[in-house]
Amino acid sequence: MFVGVNRQDVVDALRSDGLFSGLVLPKFIHEEIAAFVRCTPCFGNFDRRFEFMPTEHAQAEARFGRPLLSGHYFERILGCKAAIAIQNDPLLIDIAAHYLGGQAKLITTRVWWSFPTSQASDADKNLASLGKYHFDLDDWRMLKFFFYLLPVDEGTGPHVYVRGSHKRRALKHQLTLLVGHPAEEVLGVYGEQSAVTLTGEAGLGFVEDPFGFHMGTVPARNPRLMMEIGFGVSPPSRRRFHGEPVIR
Numbered sequence: 001m002f003v004g005v006n007r008q009d010v011v012d013a014l015r016s017d018g019l020f021s022g023l024v025l026p027k028f029i030h031e032e033i034a035a036f037v038r039c040t041p042c043f044g045n046f047d048r049r050f051e052f053m054p055t056e057h058a059q060a061e062a063r064f065g066r067p068l069l070s071g072h073y074f075e076r077i078l079g080c081k082a083a084i085a086i087q088n089d090p091l092l093i094d095i096a097a098h099y100l101g102g103q104a105k106l107i108t109t110r111v112w113w114s115f116p117t118s119q120a121s122d123a124d125k126n127l128a129s130l131g132k133y134h135f136d137l138d139d140w141r142m143l144k145f146f147f148y149l150l151p152v153d154e155g156t157g158p159h160v161y162v163r164g165s166h167k168r169r170a171l172k173h174q175l176t177l178l179v180g181h182p183a184e185e186v187l188g189v190y191g192e193q194s195a196v197t198l199t200g201e202a203g204l205g206f207v208e209d210p211f212g213f214h215m216g217t218v219p220a221r222n223p224r225l226m227m228e229i230g231f232g233v234s235p236p237s238r239r240r241f242h243g244e245p246v247i248r
């Protein structure tokens with residue numbers, strides 16, 4: 001699927017920066033997923049009680065009487081052949097095996113919307129990993145591939161990664177139990193220039209070591225449609241940080 005991408009270049013960038021950007025999905029693949037999700041109901045704020053069509057987000061917020069920051073597909077995305085094709089692509093597991101070692105295994109596949117919404121609480125934002133830098137502790141070692149399924153600009157809640165933060169951790173960040181850290185605090189340690197804001201066309205993919213600081217941002221104007229394929233080194237657990245079911 002990813003013609004012209006050299007596995008070693010990706011692994012080298014991951015080792016030095018914690019991030020490689022430049023995987024591009026074929027048009028028919030991201031278009032097929034976007035078409036599938038537009039006519040499939042999603043679940044708001046990781047909660048199966050809040051089921052709605054993504055095209056009716058405003059009505060759903062009114063109906064449920066709460067801001068709906070995210071809309072997840074959980075296992076429903078398994079009904080989409082194009083999503084399965086990405087999950088099974090040999091380059092992804094090859095990169096994961098060379099970065100994480102031979103025990104690398106697929107642990108998550110998820111597709112979700114992040115919606116512009118004015119009144120989300122800090123708790124909702126933390127649950128959706130939005131607005132505060134954090135690192136993931138779902139497994140001892142992990143790798144996450146992210147793909148934008150629609151174009152993402154500054155107003156679409158781009159993902160942000162702090163380059164190099166996967167291998168250099170300030171003691172105060174090492175010892176903390178806090179999930180989210182304010183930008184000033186994190187960039188004070190790693191430098192403003194280390195923050196990479198990932199914007200791009202539909203189909204843009206990047207891969208990161210999620211032990212480095214990263215976050216999503218709350219979309220100001222347009223909903224963001226994102227896919228994640230995650231690899232780890234432990235067997236899939238029933239419930240991970242995001243609460244999504246494990247897809248095998």
Ligand SMILES: O=C(O)CCC(=O)C(=O)O
Pocket residue numbers: 114128129130136144158159160210214215216217226228
């Ligand atoms: O929505 C995003 O861009 C952030 C996702 C995230 O932080 C994560 O998967 O750990």
